[in-house]
Amino acid sequence: xxxxxxxxxxxxxxxxxxxxxxxxxxxxxxxxxxxxxxxxxxxxxxxxxxxxxxxxxxxxxxxxxxxxxxxxxxxxxxxxxxxxxxxxxxxxxxxxxxxxxxxxxxxxxxxxxxxxxxxxxxxxxxxxxxxxxxxxxxxxxxxxxxxxxxxxxxxxxxxxxxxxxxxxxxxxxxxxxxxxxxxxxxxxxxxxxxxxxxxxxxxxxxxxxxxxxxxxxxxxxxxxxxxxxxxxxxxxxxxxxxxxxxxxxxxxxxxxxxxxxxxxxxxxxxxxxxxxxxxxxxxxxxxxx
Amino acid sequence: xxxxxxxxxxxxxxxxxxxxxxxxxxxxxxxxxxxxxxxxxxxxxxxxxxxxxxxxxxxxxxxxxxxxxxxxxxxxxxxxxxxxxxxxxxxxxxxxxxxxxxxxxxxxxxxxxxxxxxxxxxxxxxxxxxxxxxxxxxxxxxxxxxxxxxxxxxxxxxxxxxxxxxxxxxxxxxxxxxxxxxxxxxxxxxxxxxxxxxxxxxxxxxxxxxxxxxxxxxxxxxxxxxxxxxxxxxxxxxxxxxxxxxxxxxxxxxxxxxxxxxxxxxxxxxxxxxxxxxxxxxxxxxxxxxxxx
Numbered sequence: 001x002x003x004x005x006x007x008x009x010x011x012x013x014x015x016x017x018x019x020x021x022x023x024x025x026x027x028x029x030x031x032x033x034x035x036x037x038x039x040x041x042x043x044x045x046x047x048x049x050x051x052x053x054x055x056x057x058x059x060x061x062x063x064x065x066x067x068x069x070x071x072x073x074x075x076x077x078x079x080x081x082x083x084x085x086x087x088x089x090x091x092x093x094x095x096x097x098x099x100x101x102x103x104x105x106x107x108x109x110x111x112x113x114x115x116x117x118x119x120x121x122x123x124x125x126x127x128x129x130x131x132x133x134x135x136x137x138x139x140x141x142x143x144x145x146x147x148x149x150x151x152x153x154x155x156x157x158x159x160x161x162x163x164x165x166x167x168x169x170x171x172x173x174x175x176x177x178x179x180x181x182x183x184x185x186x187x188x189x190x191x192x193x194x195x196x197x198x199x200x201x202x203x204x205x206x207x208x209x210x211x212x213x214x215x216x217x218x219x220x221x222x223x224x225x226x227x228x229x230x231x232x233x234x235x236x237x238x239x240x241x242x243x244x245x246x247x248x249x250x251x252x253x254x255x256x257x258x259x260x261x262x263x264x265x266x267x268x269x270x271x272x273x274x275x276x277x278x279x280x281x282x283x284x285x286x287x288x289x
Numbered sequence: 290x291x292x293x294x295x296x297x298x299x300x301x302x303x304x305x306x307x308x309x310x311x312x313x314x315x316x317x318x319x320x321x322x323x324x325x326x327x328x329x330x331x332x333x334x335x336x337x338x339x340x341x342x343x344x345x346x347x348x349x350x351x352x353x354x355x356x357x358x359x360x361x362x363x364x365x366x367x368x369x370x371x372x373x374x375x376x377x378x379x380x381x382x383x384x385x386x387x388x389x390x391x392x393x394x395x396x397x398x399x400x401x402x403x404x405x406x407x408x409x410x411x412x413x414x415x416x417x418x419x420x421x422x423x424x425x426x427x428x429x430x431x432x433x434x435x436x437x438x439x440x441x442x443x444x445x446x447x448x449x450x451x452x453x454x455x456x457x458x459x460x461x462x463x464x465x466x467x468x469x470x471x472x473x474x475x476x477x478x479x480x481x482x483x484x485x486x487x488x489x490x491x492x493x494x495x496x497x498x499x500x501x502x503x504x505x506x507x508x509x510x511x512x513x514x515x516x517x518x519x520x521x522x523x524x525x526x527x528x529x530x531x532x533x534x535x536x537x538x539x540x541x542x543x544x545x546x547x548x549x550x551x552x553x554x555x556x557x558x559x560x561x562x563x564x565x566x567x568x569x570x571x572x573x574x575x576x577x578x579x580x581x582x
Contacts, residue, residue, distance in 0.1 A: 017389075018389065018390050018391070021386045021389055021390040022390045022392060024386065025383070025386050025387065025390060025392075025397060028383065028401075029396060029397050029400040029401065030400070032400045032401055032403070032404065032456070032459075032460075033400045033403070035404075035412075035415050035416070035419060036403060038415075038419065038425065039415050042418075050418070051418075051421070051423045051424070054425065054428065055425075101311075102311045102312050102315065103312070105308045105309065105311060105312070106308065106309045106311070106312035108308060109304075109305045109306075109308035109309040110309065113302070113304060113305025113308065114302065114305065115302040115303075115305040115306050116302070118305070121309065121313075128316070128320060131324070131562065132513060132516075132517055132561070132562050132565055133517070134517055134537075134538055134541060134558045134561050134562060135323075135324070135327055135558050135559065135561075135562045136319075136320075136323045136324070136327070137541065137542075137545070137554075137558055138327060138330060138541070138545050138551055138554045138555045138558060139322070139323030139324070139326040139327045139330065139555070140319060140323045141545075141546075142323075142326065142330075142337070142551065143318065143319065143322060143323060143326075145337075158319070159319050161315060162311070162312050162315040162316070162319075164316075167312060192304045192308065196308075217406060220408060221407075221408040221409055221410075223408075223409060223410050223519075223520050224519055224520065224523075224538070224542070228542075228546055238408075239408055239409075239410040239411075242410050242411065242414065243410050243413075243524055246410075246413070246414055246417070246524055247524070253418065256414050256418075257414075257418075259411075259414070260411045260414050260415060263408050263410065263411045264407050264408065264411045267406050267407065267408070268403060268406065268407075271399070271402070271403070271406045272399060275395065275398060275399065275402075278402070278406075279398065279402075279464060282461060282464045282465060282468075283464060283465065283467075283468035
């Protein structure tokens with residue numbers, strides 16, 4: 001009897017603790033969201049209202065900052081944000097599609113084909129993933145320079161069209177697909193490309209979503225490589241243009257805030273739609289160690 | 290049957306190579322050639338215009354005898370000293386709270402991971418404003434008669450950036466911890482309960498050791514991030530004040546693309562990579578453990 005009572009008390013306490021934890025979490029989650037709410041409101045605030053004030057505007061709101069970055073900026077020789085948005089979108093999309101295609105073909109080849117050097121190449125791909133980007137910064141710039149591609153879209157696309165990480169994920173995934181399925185198509189005279197596009201790619205949708213999401217986001221966020229590879233304002237992606245605002249238009253805060261909204265909003269939408277693939281991608285890396 | 294299999298494999302040999310060819314071409318042009326070139330460059334003096342000159346290890350000697358090397362090293366360690374303990378503690382705490390509350394709701398997921406998916410440039414803009422001398426944080430602190438020069442005091446500028454980066458990647462690390470927590474079998478907790486272990490004991494003697502793989506992953510990610518930090522110090526503080534946020538990647542960038550010293554820049558990149566490898570090695574050696582279930 002006494003034992004049971006204690007147990008009841010224990011579970012009630014557990015419940016109270018649970019609610020307390022939930023309240024703390026809720027508070028922290030709002031705390032983490034605060035900068036986003038702040039920047040969204042700030043992008044509509046009067047310029048003088050952005051500094052020193054709290055969250056809510058004390059002066060009439062304005063669309064002026066958006067107008068500035070979309071049109072007025074062009075008149076003073078800046079890349080208009082619409083153009084920069086297109087540049088970011090174009091570069092990131094081309095790279096994402098290329099990484100999936102090239103990575104898928106390579107992963108399939110390593111997983112389902114036998115050819116001299118296959119084992120070596122599989123190990124080499126793992127080896128490639130060990131090296132940090134910084135090691136390639138200078139020589140890749142020089143390769144692009146020697147190909148006379150500096151200040152073009154190609155310069156910002158070509159060095160990223162394949163990823164060892166993507167090949168490895170495809171390789172692991174394809175290894176798990178039974179050979180019988182492939183053999184049966186081969187016996188029926190189906191080509192390798194038919195196998196890849198009709199069987200392998202449709203089966204690997206979850207992997208494609210993870211790779212696509214991370215590659216697209218990585219390109220969208222890129223800054224360092226783009227300032228090295230391209231100085232032509234017409235081709236500048238949003239990160240470069242926004243950073244330019246920060247450096248030279250230090251005073252024009254509203255324009256910076258509106259730029260942040262442009263740069264952040266599409267990724268947030270993508271993230272919310274694909275959040276489950278995103279979390280799967282992260283936890284996969286965590287559990288393997 | 291065996292013959293058929295062999296036949297297929299043989300047939301596949303050419304096809305296999307053809308399928309991997311695009312990747313191989315890419316790897317040769319944008320990986321192998323740059324990889325070798327970076328080591329060759331590191332032994333040269335070259336302004337990317339006139340012919341390169343072989344200078345042996347001179348670039349490395351110059352780096353190690355430069356005061357900036359020790360400043361960058363100190364800054365990197367100041368960053369690590371704030372970023373890793375704070376980042377690991379907060380992300381573990383939040384993962385543990387979500388695990389305990391048994392509610393991995395989309396709302397928590399979204400709000401904690403939003404900073405991670407936000408472009409570095411965008412959040413550098415947001416935070417340089419929020420933490421500016423007249424920004425929201427200092428306006429709030431004015432209430433208790435405080436004004437912290439987050440980015441203008443050389444003693445705390447690098448730590449301020451580390452705190453921002455904690456805020457950015459916390460959700461990512463928490464998710465790794467959360468997956469690790471979920472992978473711990475309930476039977477181990479039951480056994481600890483029967484043995485009369487207290488909550489704190491269970492946490493430090495059972496949970497933390499069982500999370501070894503998550504810790505190692507996070508530490509390796511965190512080291513890579515810390516040694517290669519660029520966007521934040523470049524945009525928010527421009528390496529200053531008084532070189533207080535001068536980092537290795539920042540230095541590599543300046544040397545190569547502003548001073549046009551490709552050889553020294555390459556040598557710096559190698560030194561940066563070596564530091565990162567060294568720290569990863571330390572983690573692998575001293576933190577990584579085989580966990581037996």
